Amino acid sequence: MLVVIADTEIRFRDYPFVGASVHPRGVLALAEIRDADPSATPPEIRTVTEETLFVAAGDGPALEKFCHRNAIPVRRRPDIWADLLEPFLDTSFDLAHQRATEAQLLAAGFPAAEIVEIRRRVERAMVSYNFDSMLWEWVHLGLFDLLSAANGSLARWTARKSLGDAAELYRWAMRIAHRTNE
Incomplete structure (x- = not known):
């Protein structure tokens, strides 16, 4: 880049x-x-x-x-994708942590069924990106990682294709990333 x-x-x-x-x-x-x-x-x-x-x-x-x-505002925003992609990190979280992450997503306006659907849509690509590639990221996966999984070489071709059209995925991921922005 x-x-x-x-x-x-x-x-x-x-x-x-x-x-x-x-x-x-x-x-x-x-x-x-x-x-x-x-x-x-x-x-x-x-x-x-x-x-x-x-x-x-x-x-x-x-x-x-x-x-x-x-004079461009510098602003730190929460990465909603980090919460959505947390299950694909190379670590495990206790039930209290999982509930806290889900509560953050619910508070950001994501119904439980939508959280499940989003994670289901990206699961194959994110597992390939983080585990098949041996990246083994255990701290943070966010929007950049999702886009990298869709467009890069770390995820297997079949896993990338499971995300559908890359341009449509990009627009979908951006809508989700910006839903909670003011």
């Missing part, structure tokens, strides 16, 4: 996620940026059209300077 953070725009040179407004190349103007989180892993830019774009971790400091220089 190659990104050039210029004075008043961000140029994406090799954005990997099919369906993104900047895939595979694109320019993001100041007027298109709602806020950003340079400290997220990886750093995030959220647009006025409710899209989350990512930059490489090494670009976090440059993104922070860009935000400061251009």
